[in-house]
Amino acid sequence: DGGITQSPKYLFRKEGQNVTLSCEQNLNHDAMYWYRQDPGQGLRLIYYSQIVNDFQKGDIAEGYSVSREKKESFPLTVTSAQKNPTAFYLCASSIAGRAHTEAFFGQGTRLTVV
Amino acid sequence: AQKITQTQPGMFVQEKEAVTLDCTYDTSDPSYGLFWYKQPSSGEMIFLIYQGSYDQQNATEGRYSLNFQKARKSANLVISASQLGDSAMYFCAMRGSASKIIFGSGTRLSIRP
Numbered sequence: 146d147g148g149i150t151q152s153p154k155y156l157f158r159k160e161g162q163n164v165t166l167s168c169e170q171n172l173n174h175d176a177m178y179w180y181r182q183d184p185g186q187g188l189r190l191i192y193y194s195q196i197v198n199d200f201q202k203g204d205i206a207e208g209y210s211v212s213r214e215k216k217e218s219f220p221l222t223v224t225s226a227q228k229n230p231t232a233f234y235l236c237a238s239s240i241a242g243r244a245h246t247e248a249f250f251g252q253g254t255r256l257t258v259v
Numbered sequence: 260a261q262k263i264t265q266t267q268p269g270m271f272v273q274e275k276e277a278v279t280l281d282c283t284y285d286t287s288d289p290s291y292g293l294f295w296y297k298q299p300s301s302g303e304m305i306f307l308i309y310q311g312s313y314d315q316q317n318a319t320e321g322r323y324s325l326n327f328q329k330a331r332k333s334a335n336l337v338i339s340a341s342q343l344g345d346s347a348m349y350f351c352a353m354r355g356s357a358s359k360i361i362f363g364s365g366t367r368l369s370i371r372p
Contacts, residue, residue: 176358187364195358244292244354245311250304
């Protein structure tokens with residue numbers, strides 16, 4: 146089945162440690178996205194990528210980094226510079242360059258930093 | 260710059276009644292898409308309905324319809340005959356020609372039996 150896989154579902158880290166969230170898709174989509182969601186809030190765009198080896202900052206990129214070395218994969222690293230990293234992180238993918246196509250989402254990763 | 264605004268943080272509706280969730284947007288792109296997603300308490304994002312900026316007719320998908328008023332830059336979601344299973348967060352989203360997709364702050368809909 147085609148889809149987007151985020152792993153793990155729950156992740157715990159100590160403060161000051163970097164942590165990498167995985168996102169893999171087999172939908173053959175060029176565009177991929179990372180969003181952050183705080184409790185009861187909307188989705189805020191962290192980074193997005195329209196093609197391999199290229200990505201753009203979203204609205205809240207500070208303290209995060211990404212890479213896009215393969216079409217299928219778009220890992221997100223939450224660095225120690227991110228002041229409030231505890232949140233729900235959602236990865237999505239879509240056909241690139243078309244305004245009229247929706248994004249497909251993974252199941253999300255709940256990150257807790259203690 | 261693109262912007263999506265949802266002004267209703269929460270709504271309560273009686274079962275079987277219709278409900279309208281508001282969404283206004285701002286963009287300078289001549290071509291854009293507007294989307295609605297449902298997020299149950301499990302956290303998954305469920306795509307509901309889409310409206311293109313050049314579409315002449317309002318989109319419909321089963322009990323969901325999108326009231327698109329381009330001049331007013333609004334794209335309200337209408338759910339007819341609400342059901343208990345409709346209780347969830349609802350997000351309006353917009354996509355321009357550059358693939359960037361942004362979301363509103365959401366509306367928490369609660370259906371009363």
